[in-house]
Amino acid sequence: MQFIKIIIILFIVCSSTLAKDNYTRIGVILFSKQFETAYLGLKDGLTELGYNPKFLIENINGNLSLIKGILESFKKNNVDIVFTTTTPVLKEVKKYNNNYNFKIVFNEVADPKELDVLGRNITGVSHEAFELTPKRVEMALYCFPKIKHIYYITHDNPIFKSHIKYFNKVNYLNIKTPSTILSYDELLKKK
Template structure:
């Protein structure tokens, strides 16, 4: 009987301790702080910048982590099962708001809760991902910002930088709905430019090198959208592609800094700030996700990697040089 009593006391202590962590404690913590959960699919420049922009945007609006809000950040390390576990934790902890960064993280969170306000960012098309009823009027507990890039403009850029290209490989992760959506747009744009396309898909990061190596001699260039798996492995992608003299047009600036040749990309830091402005409205009780349209970024920047252009022997046209932000290759841990 004594052992049972001790066990009961121990369990109670553990449960009590668990309420002091994460987003626990109901609508507000005892000290009145709002609790915000953040689930990010994987670490890479674009998603990291979106999160930084979100935090900075909140702070500029008077919501500082540790003062009047508590932010519990979790990275799923590119594992869908981790996204689900984190989402379940945020529901159990009764967060006041959750930010989900990237489509798989957003889908996991939306599947776990129909009540907690969820903002998404770095999601290409929330409606296509079944997160909202429509991007104009979500009608659910989900809203946020899209990272849809000017795909057609990116394909035009490929044709301008590699005018003799005839066949282009579409490099992406087959499990990412956001990537498939962009690739479909890229194929339509390529067809208008007289380019043939071939799919080059991966299902896990260990396949990247082999898939890119298999393209040598079969295509004239590679296109990769804002794909999280490819972005996280961009050093490997660019190393193999550049050695094979295959120009790589990418979806965003971080991938370009990782060795991709060029992109018309959005600014993920600004996108995070844009999402923070939505969060402020929700936290103040001024709006609900169901009535908040998905927001987009209007301007895209031309980014060109001068190291890669030199390695590939590509001359950048003067008109693009005047417009472009020129970057150099920055190796990051993968």
């Protein structure tokens, strides 16, 4: 949730067009269905803050060649801000944005500085912090050698799962639904 709050703050700061009393249009480009939670988190966060934007959502299902047409559609529909998911989507949107001059907010991007995607009207959050999780676990285990178990709770993230498996004290908990959390609560009480 902290990640989504950071995105929302960046979103508001980068856009003077986002006002509580108007219907700002936000075009969302999802790389695939798996990234829908990023949009939903953004939508819920903006709603909690009292904003009421209109969202136009496009799922490209990994087909980057659709982006140019989507941007054209966004322009025709008077979209103010484009919210992108994944590095490939952001790079493609940036490639065409000189023709449209959208304000762009991104998430799920590995290293925006190295990709040279930062600039006027473009902002967002890197997921590099998430990639540091295994190192943080390693340091916690080193600093606190008496730790018996670490529970890592996430929602179906293969990157974390592949890294965490190298630590024998880490239990990877894959959260799919709220009821899953309740079942893990029972597991934690037994340990």
